[in-house]
Amino acid sequence: MAPRRKSSVEGPREVSIMDLPELALECILEKLPPAGLCSMAAVCSSLREICTSDYLWEKHMRQKWGRLIGPAAQRAWKLHLASAMDPSSVMVTNKKKNKKKSKKWIGMLSCFLPACWLKTKIEKPNKPSSPDNSIMSLYRALELGEFRFPAQVYNREHGHMGFMLSCYDAEVSYDCRTDTFRARYPPNGRRTVIIEEGVEWDRLRPPPMDTPAYDLHISDCLNDLQPGDHIEIQWRRNKEFPYGWWYGVIDHLESCDANRHFCRCHLSDTVVMQFNQYTPGSRWRRAIVNRKDHREEGSDTGGFYGGIRKLKSKDEVSKWRQLWPSGVLN
Incomplete structure (x- = not known):
């Protein structure tokens, strides 16, 4: 009996998302929410480069944070980056303290990033990523409450003066678990810092001018x-x-x-x-x-x-x- 000849036709080749044309791939990635982009960024180095680009994150930043992140917050972000890049500001000698911080960071991160992204971070605990000047880095720092930024908080309360409508300077950070903010107000006459939890989105605005809270605003009107x-x-x-x-x-x-x-x-x-x-x-x-x-x-x-x-x-x-x-x- 003659030996059976091998078929010259191979089975169908698996198609990767990276085989898609560049324009088609970008159209797909543009439809993903932030968590989806983070998941795709963890797949391979090529997708990481694409999924962390400012082009894909501009829309997400504008939609969620555009109303609050004004010039004052942008200047504060640059200072935050400079501080984070200073090795002396991030050195931790106590391993227990470092482990505790890591657990807290992972718990907060789970509110925003998917499990595959967390796995990548957990596998390399000795190489924490430093924040960079990308829009994704800013978005992540805001979502995790790692970045306190300047804002003004509207207040309405009933006191001995009647209804008090006011707006005060504060440093605020976001809590993704409650979708509210933590506001830290400047010291008052007793030199005590006031902290307010649970500040809702509609009570915040970016500072409309650069005048510090203790300085007189020079009127030009x-x-x-x-x-x-x-x-x-x-x-x-x-x-x-x-x-x-x-x-x-x-x-x-x-x-x-x-x-x-x-x-x-x-x-x-x-x-x-x-x-x-x-x-x-x-x-x-x-x-x-x-x-x-x-x-x-x-x-x-x-x-x-x-x-x-x-x-x-x-x-x-x-x-x-x-x-x-x-x-x-x-």
């Missing part, structure tokens, strides 16, 4: 203010406290009340601010500043008013009105 303008003004209880921001509107002078159709308030050196969240008769309902030489004004009993910024965005005004007490007229 005083000559333009006229009745009906929406403003924010710095206020602090005493000179040992950091400034917060109050929302108000520019009102007419008393001499203008009877003839507002002939209003000339914008020509006066006196500017009247009204804070309608406080009841009529409250000492905090109205304040008067001088348009020409306004600096910090006030007293230890009524607090100190600082710099003024005019609100030009409807979104900013709308945000304050979302916090407005029900039943109070704007």
Whole structure:
């Protein structure tokens, strides 16, 4: 019997995702959520290079963090990177402490990254990855709460002054387990740092200016203010406290009340601010500043008013009105 001839036709070859055209591969990766990109990045070095590119992470950063990560947070991120790259700042001599940190890090990471990514990290515990200047690195640091960034926190509370609407500077970090933030406020008059847990997304905004919390904001809008303008003004209880921001509107002078159709308030050196969240008769309902030489004004009993910024965005005004007490007229 003649020997059986081997077939010259081989079986079907397995197709890898890397066999796809570059454009098709990018279209697929663009559809993946952050966790999916991290999973794909753990497959091989080629996919890692693609899946960690800024091009694929820009959309995710913009969608989730774009509203909060402004110029101040970007500057803080650069400082964070510089600190992380300093070997003396990351050296840990106590092995138990290092192990405890590793377990905590892995637990937090599981909220965001898939198991295959965690496995890669666990297998190489002695080679922790340093943060880099990629968008993915920033996204990861934000998600894990490793990066505290500057923000301002809206507050609404009922106290002896009435409804207090304010906005204060803080350093915030994200908690992926509760989808809220931890805010660390500057020391107050007692030099104690205040920590607030569970701060929700809608209470945060990026700092609209670079003025530190203890510094007077230099007003550049005083000559333009006229009745009906929406403003924010710095206020602090005493000179040992950091400034917060109050929302108000520019009102007419008393001499203008009877003839507002002939209003000339914008020509006066006196500017009247009204804070309608406080009841009529409250000492905090109205304040008067001088348009020409306004600096910090006030007293230890009524607090100190600082710099003024005019609100030009409807979104900013709308945000304050979302916090407005029900039943109070704007």
